[in-house]
Amino acid sequence: MIQKELLDLLRCPVCAKEEKGTLEYFKDTWLICQDCARKYPIWDDDIPIMLIDEGDKWQATDKEALPVPPPHKLNKKIYCFILTAFCGNIKA
Numbered sequence: 310m311i312q313k314e315l316l317d318l319l320r321c322p323v324c325a326k327e328e329k330g331t332l333e334y335f336k337d338t339w340l341i342c343q344d345c346a347r348k349y350p351i352w353d354d355d356i357p358i359m360l361i362d363e364g365d366k367w368q369a370t371d372k373e374a375l376p377v378p379p380p381h382k383l384n385k386k387i388y389c390f391i392l393t394a395f396c397g398n399i400k401a
């Protein structure tokens with residue numbers, strides 16, 4: 310379960326510049342952009358993968374056809390993203 314405060318902050322990285330990029334919290338496992346229909350998976354119930362690559366991958370998929378839970382395919386890009394997101398505040 311993602312905290313509501315975090316959800317309120319998250320926006321679609323593609324649309325946030327020009328549109329609202331508001332995200333719909335869907336089945337506790339996906340965030341769906343209301344402007345472009347890109348879909349961002351949430352891993353382990355609390356790790357939103359806000360990568361454009363991931364959003365693109367699911368853009369054409371109907372939301373009812375989204376796999377729940379989202380498949381975990383950890384590649385280097387996502388691994389770096391998670392590390393940055395969760396360790397960004399830690400100062401060496």
Ligand SMILES: [Zn+2]
Pocket residue numbers: 321322323324325330342343344345346347
């Ligand atoms: Zn969008």
